[in-house]
Amino acid sequence: MSAPTSIPCGSKSARCSRNGVDRLSSLPDDLLHHVMSFLPMPEVVRTSLLSPRWRFVWRSTPFIRIDGAEFMDKSKLENFVDCLLLLHDYTASLDKARISLHCIDHTKCSVWIRHAIMHKVRVLHISGPLSLDKTAIFPSQHLKTIRLQSAILRHGLFRPLNYDCPVLEHLELELCNFCDNEEISSTSLKVLHISQCYLTTSLLICARNLTHLSILDPYIGDIVTKDLSSLVTASISLISCSYYKDTVVMDHHLLDGLSHATTLELHAPLNERAFESDLPTWPMFSNLTSLVVGNWVMTADFHPLHGILQRSDKLKELTVKLKMEEWSSCKALPSTSIGMPLGSGSYPCIQRIKIYCRKDHPRVGELVQALVPTACNAKISIERP
Numbered sequence: 001m002s003a004p005t006s007i008p009c010g011s012k013s014a015r016c017s018r019n020g021v022d023r024l025s026s027l028p029d030d031l032l033h034h035v036m037s038f039l040p041m042p043e044v045v046r047t048s049l050l051s052p053r054w055r056f057v058w059r060s061t062p063f064i065r066i067d068g069a070e071f072m073d074k075s076k077l078e079n080f081v082d083c084l085l086l087l088h089d090y091t092a093s094l095d096k097a098r099i100s101l102h103c104i105d106h107t108k109c110s111v112w113i114r115h116a117i118m119h120k121v122r123v124l125h126i127s128g129p130l131s132l133d134k135t136a137i138f139p140s141q142h143l144k145t146i147r148l149q150s151a152i153l154r155h156g157l158f159r160p161l162n163y164d165c166p167v168l169e170h171l172e173l174e175l176c177n178f179c180d181n182e183e184i185s186s187t188s189l190k191v192l193h194i195s196q197c198y199l200t201t202s203l204l205i206c207a208r209n210l211t212h213l214s215i216l217d218p219y220i221g222d223i224v225t226k227d228l229s230s231l232v233t234a235s236i237s238l239i240s241c242s243y244y245k246d247t248v249v250m251d252h253h254l255l256d257g258l259s260h261a262t263t264l265e266l267h268a269p270l271n272e273r274a275f276e277s278d279l280p281t282w283p284m285f286s287n288l289t290s291l292v293v294g295n296w297v298m299t300a301d302f303h304p305l306h307g308i309l310q311r312s313d314k315l316k317e318l319t320v321k322l323k324m325e326e327w328s329s330c331k332a333l334p335s336t337s338i339g340m341p342l343g344s345g346s347y348p349c350i351q352r353i354k355i356y357c358r359k360d361h362p363r364v365g366e367l368v369q370a371l372v373p374t375a376c377n378a379k380i381s382i383e384r385p
Contacts, residue, residue, distance in 0.1 A: 025053040060092035068101040085115040094121040110136040139164035147172040155180040225257030235265040259283035265292040292319040322357035350375040
């Protein structure tokens with residue numbers, strides 16, 4: 001077979017077939033939209049200059065991406081976005097809208113977000129140091145996923161999300177600042193991720209149909225979980241809390257509503273007592289089959305570990321992840337569980353125990369010795385992290 005003929009880029013033959021037909025322009029709109037999805041939004045709009053066929057194709061794209069970094073001048077950015085949203089075909093639903101901005105007026109930003117929601121957007125991603133309140137959210141029967149990054153969350157933002165977005169299923173909050181007491185109670189919400197958010201007051205999570213929850217490194221504040229009857233997996237990390245514990249009292253009640261979870265992951269540094277101090281009030285984890293814990297269980301008598309195992313009578317797999325940098329303090333730290341009955345109990349349901357650490361960890365031998373008599377049916381393995 002002979003090698004294909006090379007066609008110079010930009011020549012008439014490159015744009016058209018041999019019979020003079022522009023094959024690219026003859027593609028259906030959905031394929032042209034796919035081609036456009038690889039371009040910055042200003043370039044998408046400029047495709048209208050290519051030919052009469054392309055003139056209005058950009059107006060029905062199933063995506064909108066607004067990136068403030070693409071504009072050196074704030075007024076040009078505002079004019080572009082105003083025209084973009086005004087001219088976008090209202091009959092064409094949006095699959096995704098991404099708005100990434102800096103130094104934009106709160107009112108202007110809220111207007112743009114509402115326009116995206118009114119275009120029946122299904123996935124909405126907002127990032128930048130933007131101030132958002134309830135005026136930014138428009139009632140929607142289509143909005144399924146929201147991701148907020150580095151935003152300032154003003155009072156009332158979650159009320160329309162709880163009551164006016166009945167198909168919202170996925171909510172992500174990353175590096176956001178909560179300015180007031182808030183409640184996340186959407187009955188449609190199934191997945192909630194909160195990562196490195198700063199809470200000056202309190203947050204109540206009581207979404208009864210939530211199945212997956214992760215709360216990673218919240219800064220201060222009080223987080224309460226309640227009535228999460230559909231919960232399947234939960235991951236809680238308090239690694240960053242230790243940086244604030246000397247100046248602010250940590251008052252998390254993160255575990256109150258997690259009793260229905262089947263998979264649970266709990267991480268905290270060894271000197272963080274938030275989990276252990278609340279141990280007397282922990283619920284019974286009646287559905288829990290898989291548990292992952294970190295250094296916080298490694299107090300001198302392993303009391304926190306036995307405490308949670310006693311509350312997990314169906315547990316089949318236990319994983320302990322030990323961080324190397326806390327070797328020096330592992331052995332010295334006593335338990336703070338004053339007044340609690342010690343006793344290790346017996347856990348015959350546990351089938352497998354995985355310990356992730358260096359094999360020369362100074363206390364791994366003690367950990368194994370503490371678990372072998374109580375989980376006699378379990379296969380124990382020690383693996384490198």
